[in-house]
Amino acid sequence: MNTAPLWFDENVRDSLQNHRRANRHETAYFVYQLDALKAHLAQLQNQDVIKLWFAVKANPLSSIIKALDSQGFNFDVASSGELSQVLAQGIEPERVLNTGPAKSKNQLSRFLTQGVNTFVVESLNQLNWLNDVAIEQKCRPQVLLRVQLQWPEDGKNPLGGNTVTPFGLSTEIWSQINVRDYPSLDISGLHIFQWGNMLSNEKMYSLWSQMVEPLTTLAKTIGMTLKVLDLGGGLGIDYLQEGRQLSWQKIIRDLALIKEQAGVEELWLELGRYAVAECGYYVVPVVDRKTNFEQEQLVLAAGINHLLRPAITEQPFPVTRLRDNRAKQGKHNFEIHGPLCTSMDKLGQLELPKDTDVGDQLIFGYCGAYGFTESMPFFLCHEIAAEYVYQNGELEEIRAAQPASWYLR
């Protein structure tokens, strides 16, 4: 009985089993399957409805950026660091979009100088600063205004809670501007993204369609010809293994309708997890096992110091065991903890074969997004995780593991 989960590619098992750590500081590592990633991205590009951007925050590793580049993705960056990393991979700045709530006038000026020409503007200050620096630099960047919508609390609210965030502005505030007052900006689009990890095509479509009216009304009010609508990211990953998955074909059909309803020339998405989550695994050894108040506990060499997401979302990444699962034995629900001296350091309560024990290696899935760079690696002075890519049947080290002395002063 082979009980490997759907998200795990059996072809990789041998390579992981034969892997010997590259240096003595390596306790745990990430591995990204580039061939599988490229095939997945090619499938996402096999349509002519949406222009696709990659939200770099999901995984800024050089090899990942290059794989996205090879499949014709453009890049959404939200910091100077992300911009440098993208440009360092040879991406032309014209293929970069800048989002984010904290763009200073200085940063806007530097981005323009570096050749970035597309900005999602999230405040009136950003709008005025960008206009000023565009005049100074004699250029005319393309601008999308980021909108945050609220629905009346009448049970039909598609977003659940109406939490106010620093991302963008209400249509009321944006309505006070007029695009004619910003001749140095090509204000020709709207951006909206305020949902996360959506797993239902129906819900997604309902959400998108309810945005068309307020957005097209706003465009009219401020004298904008609405050419571009950017619907952000948020396409979900089935982290909890509930058998819920979005159909990409359905998304394309739905978005073709939205594009028509909004009357826009271009529809954009900036994908994060939906593009890269599935290509990544995180491999970590079990250091201890014990029974505690009737709980079966596993303690791993690393936890939220390498993989923070479960602690902040209460959604574990799915797990399997590297040692073959074929043994005809039952499974057990284990409490899986990391090494940090805080009860927050928990990767989940998950099923594994009963005889899982000290020295076994666990593989967590969907770690291609929001893994390495979303973690809290410095707390308690453990090692920094290594990062590998898997391509043509080979593991290649991209980042070596480092001891705490590497960053401690």
Ligand SMILES: *Cc1c(COP(=O)(O)O)cnc(C)c1O
């Ligand atoms: C994080 C982010 C994304 C990607 O989100 P996913 O849920 O990973 O798809 C896209 N756009 C913006 C502006 C973001 O901040």
